Amino acid sequence: MSNLTLSVDDKLLRAARIRAVKEGTSVNEICRKALEHYVGADSATQRVRRFDELMAAIDSQQREASAAGSTVPAWEGRDALYDEVLSERMPGLFAAKAVARRPAKPLKGKT
Template identity: 45%
Template sequence: MANLTLAIDDQLLQRARERALREKTSVNALIRSYLSQYVDSRSRRLVALNAFEAIASETNSASQAPWSRASLHERR
């Protein structure tokens, strides 16, 4: 496991340590958890975007013209 050095305001770190202690965890565990969630959320967004693009590429749109706000709200 790699080590990481951070520059954090002393008061912020103290408050984080106190809260972590109340929650029976550590600042290290909190940061590890945050980074895991950060990476996982980006991965989930990329998977969802790729799935959307795959579905969109398979559709046959009747219109090749780009939409405009006016054309979308046009009454026929």
């Protein structure tokens, strides 16, 4: 691997280091990813790397929740996720959708 020397404003570098620490990475990693993106690194490799990063973030969140004594809610399925997003983005539409999903009442005398 090659080394690269950059000239960067001191305040910018300090802010980048602080953010990188908060995100669990390094300025070196951020620069490397930026260069890979710039030159158009293999998209399949990028997708795999992004998937691995997301899975690590999920695992980290679950560990933090366990350490704090709480639990991460179980997956309720795609429909539940869509309902949650719709209720936040379009409350009126979600209310109409909820009414449409209610089970029909049986007719009197017929069960």
